[in-house]
Amino acid sequence: MTTLRERKTYRNAILRCLYAALERNRPEISGAALREQLRMPDDDLSAACAYLADEGLITVDWTSHRTPATASLTHEGIRFMEGEEESGEPGLGG
Numbered sequence: 629m630t631t632l633r634e635r636k637t638y639r640n641a642i643l644r645c646l647y648a649a650l651e652r653n654r655p656e657i658s659g660a661a662l663r664e665q666l667r668m669p670d671d672d673l674s675a676a677c678a679y680l681a682d683e684g685l686i687t688v689d690w691t692s693h694r695t696p697a698t699a700s701l702t703h704e705g706i707r708f709m710e711g712e713e714e715s716g717e718p719g720l721g722g
Contacts, residue, residue: 630672630675634672635672635675635676635679638666638668638672638673638675638676639676639679639680641666641668642662642666642673642676642677642680642686642699643680643685643686643701643705643708643709644709645657645662645665645666646686646699646700646701646705647701647705647706647709650700650701650706655700656698656699656700657698657699657700658697658698659673659677659691659695659696659697659698659699662696662699670695673695673696674694674695674696677696677699680705684702684704684705685701685702685704685705685708686699686700686701686702686705687699687700687702
C-alpha cells in the first residue's frame with residue numbers, strides 16, 4: 629500500500645517532470661517516458677495522474693489499460709508550478 633507521503637512525492641515528481649519538459653518546448657510527455665524517468669509503478673503513476681487531472685493541473689490521454697498515454701500541464705498547472713518556483717515551496721504539500 630502506498631503511503632500518503634509517497635503519493636504526494638509521486639504527484640510532485642510528475643508535475644516537476646512535466647514542467648521541465650515544457651521548459652524544453654515539449655508541451656506533453658508520453659506515459660512511457662514518465663514511467664521511465666520517474667521509475668514509478670504503473671498503478672501509482674495512473675493514480676497520481678488521475679489525481680492531478682481531477683485537480684485541473686494536468687490533462688491525460690489514457691490507454692485502454694487506464695495508464696497514461698500522454699500527459700501535459702494545463703494553464704492552471706503551469707501557473708501552479710510557476711508559483712512553486714517563485715516561492716521555493718516543495719509542491720503539493722510534499
